[in-house]
Amino acid sequence: MATEILSAQNPRVKEWAQLLERKGRDRQQRYLIEGPHLVEEALKYHAPVTTVVFSLDKGLPPGIREQGASAGIEWVGASEAVLAKLADTQTPQGIVAVVERTAAQAASLVGGAGAGNGDGGGRSPLVIVLDAVQDPGNVGTIIRGADAVGADAVVLGRGTADLYNPKTIRSTMGSLFHLPIVEADLGELLPLARRVGARIVGTSLQANRSCYEADLTQPTWLVFGNEGKGMSGAVAALVTDPVIIPMHGKAESLNVAMAATVLMFEAARQRGIARTGSG
CATH class of the missing domain: 3.40.1280.10 (SPOUT methyltransferase, trefoil knot domain)
Incomplete structure (x- = not known):
């Protein structure tokens, strides 16, 4: 089951949107990735993805949920307004993910x-x-x-x-x-x-x-x-x-x-x- 968020003013959406700026990324120690390819690669190579936010209108791209099925990921269906607020590109791609920062030594x-x-x-x-x-x-x-x-x-x-x-x-x-x-x-x-x-x-x-x-x-x-x-x-x-x-x-x-x-x-x-x- 996916959580649904429809309002771009939702507190969680505002928190995620802060990750578009370095100050927010440094404070939260997380970052955003956007688009089916990047999300699929992150899941395939076991990056620490915590949340996947996808378009309720378009649905999940094929294969995405299967890649992260056993990773304890939160799935959030969202409105186009929410995805537009989280997108860095001019044309939102219908899916973003929140990833924890990890530091190689x-x-x-x-x-x-x-x-x-x-x-x-x-x-x-x-x-x-x-x-x-x-x-x-x-x-x-x-x-x-x-x-x-x-x-x-x-x-x-x-x-x-x-x-x-x-x-x-x-x-x-x-x-x-x-x-x-x-x-x-x-x-x-x-x-x-x-x-x-x-x-x-x-x-x-x-x-x-x-x-x-x-x-x-x-x-x-x-x-x-x-x-x-x-x-x-x-x-x-x-x-x-x-x-x-x-x-x-x-x-x-x-x-x-x-x-x-x-x-x-x-x-x-x-x-x-x-x-x-x-x-």
Whole structure:
């Protein structure tokens, strides 16, 4: 049986709507996801979903209830007015879910320069690090790329866009439920990674070696900096392997998400990832 809420002024709806803002997410330690795909991915990969709110007019999308049948989830049928109040998109998609925030532990990444994700057959760890990447779309796209190449984790340094920003979540296309994502002080974490043998790789226009010449088969942490300023001086000083992405056309630079994609897939190529797929 589903609870029904018809009024957008319902106290619970007002509380959920606060999750559209970072202040509300931080206070409640919860966040919202919107749309059938994200809700299904959250349920499929056992994210801590507490409540699913769906359109009484449209009903639940196929397969959603089955995915969360044994998870003790609250099901709430709602009016279109309620869903509009909880939606971040211009056209509400008929379903949202409330998810508890969980924090992966940064210490777990340096037990051997990062534990493997279980799919790499004992390969060296690959960790993606963001240093004050501020655009939520870029952050979400990089997380999606990290998932695509089988990275072991993504680390969000200080100043990086909020993982639970609705735009970040949409840009991940569900990948935030597929791999550990850690928020950490890079000034503390990167030296620990170096201490256990990880190579800290970052792009630099002054680098003497291209990303295609670097050995990315070893335990590797790929660091990407702010859209306008690049890596901070403190983080850049911790890079052990500066590389440059060679460009043969007339473009002066690449967007940070594009640069991250190039390096992540070069690491995947060197590591011999055999399974193919399409984007």
